[in-house]
Amino acid sequence: MFSTGFSxxxxxxxxxxxxxxxxxxxxxxxxxxxxxxxxxxxxxxxQEAMQHFADHCATCHANDGSGxxxxxKNVYPKAPDLRLADTQSLSDGELFFVIHNxxxxxxMPAWGKGKPEEDQDSWKLVHFIRHxxxxxxxELEEMKRYNPKTEREREEEAAFxxxxxxxxxxxxxxxxxx
Amino acid sequence: xxxxxxxLFFLALVSPGAWAHxxxxxxxxxxxxxxxxxxxxxxxxxxxxxxxxxxxxxxRTTKETSSRDALKVGHRVVAEVTKxxxxxxxxxxxxxxxxxxxxxx
Numbered sequence: 001m002f003s004t005g006f007s008x009x010x011x012x013x014x015x016x017x018x019x020x021x022x023x024x025x026x027x028x029x030x031x032x033x034x035x036x037x038x039x040x041x042x043x044x045x046x047q048e049a050m051q052h053f054a055d056h057c058a059t060c061h062a063n064d065g066s067g068x069x070x071x072x073k074n075v076y077p078k079a080p081d082l083r084l085a086d087t088q089s090l091s092d093g094e095l096f097f098v099i100h101n102x103x104x105x106x107x108m109p110a111w112g113k114g115k116p117e118e119d120q121d122s123w124k125l126v127h128f129i130r131h132x133x134x135x136x137x138x139e140l141e142e143m144k145r146y147n148p149k150t151e152r153e154r155e156e157e158a159a160f161x162x163x164x165x166x167x168x169x170x171x172x173x174x175x176x177x178x
Numbered sequence: 179x180x181x182x183x184x185x186l187f188f189l190a191l192v193s194p195g196a197w198a199h200x201x202x203x204x205x206x207x208x209x210x211x212x213x214x215x216x217x218x219x220x221x222x223x224x225x226x227x228x229x230x231x232x233x234x235x236x237x238r239t240t241k242e243t244s245s246r247d248a249l250k251v252g253h254r255v256v257a258e259v260t261k262x263x264x265x266x267x268x269x270x271x272x273x274x275x276x277x278x279x280x281x282x283x
Contacts, residue, residue, distance in 0.1 A: 070202065137236065137243045156204065160256040163206050163222075164240050164274040171206065171222055 008076035020077065020105075027104070028097045032116075035093030039123045049128035050139065052121060054146035060107060063143040065132035075107035083133045095126045205229060205257045205266065209273070212251060217271070219255060229257050230267040238272045249273055 065082035072079030100112030207219035259266040
């Protein structure tokens with residue numbers, strides 16, 4: 001330990017995972033765990049939540065929910081794959097609570113503002129998280145339009161489109177994709 | 179509960195470390211060769227770049243999802259790649275068969 005130092009790149013051990021999940025479970029009040037989603041699912045709600053996720057969540061969680069992003073792979077603990085059972089087996093109320101209140105000692109911030117019963121956006125995101133295991137390639141492509149981009153990344157993307165359209169384009173100065 | 183969080187915080191501190199650098203980037207150019215596990219691209223500034231492809235590499239035309247079979251030598255590509263110590267690996271290849279516009283080289 002003293003020769004290697006500490007790194008956020010390591011995977012948590014089994015004991016740590018068990019304890020962290022238990023702590024998260026205990027952090028969610030019983031009434032919240034059993035709360036049901038007050039927003040009815042519909043294509044319009046899913047579309048709205050998809051854009052919201054792409055804009056606010058995908059930087060860490062990736063558009064497909066895999067967590068395979070520069071941040072998601074390197075925080076400690078790593079961003080979970082939201083498509084898998086560890087997340088999908090949580091109740092709607094638990095998912096809402098995590099989005100609204102965040103998770104202590106992780107990279108997950110508390111996104112909710114004001115009273116939980118007024119936080120409709122987080123409930124809509126719960127619908128989208130349920131949709132992640134069956135998300136399509138076309139939906140993922142659409143989400144790229146809503147991902148946060150710097151001015152340089154927008155210029156880079158415009159250059160790529162012109163190049164694919166047959167124009168001669170000088171290689172753009174690379175955006176910083178560390 | 180407070181003691182439990184204290185234990186968790188301690189455990190987070192004592193995990194041993196490992197260091198590596200990696201990053202994502204884009205490569206654009208014209209396909210000059212296609213093999214089972216890589217494509218070779220000539221960039222607009224005439225550099226030759228080999229990009230590894232895997233089963234996870236996705237393929238798109240400018241408008242829709244496509245397949246590896248549709249990618250041909252001579253196509254223009256924009257590759258989204260991950261760079262590591264072994265080179266570049268494509269996560270996505272966008273391509274177009276549009277010929278250079280008049281006046282282009």
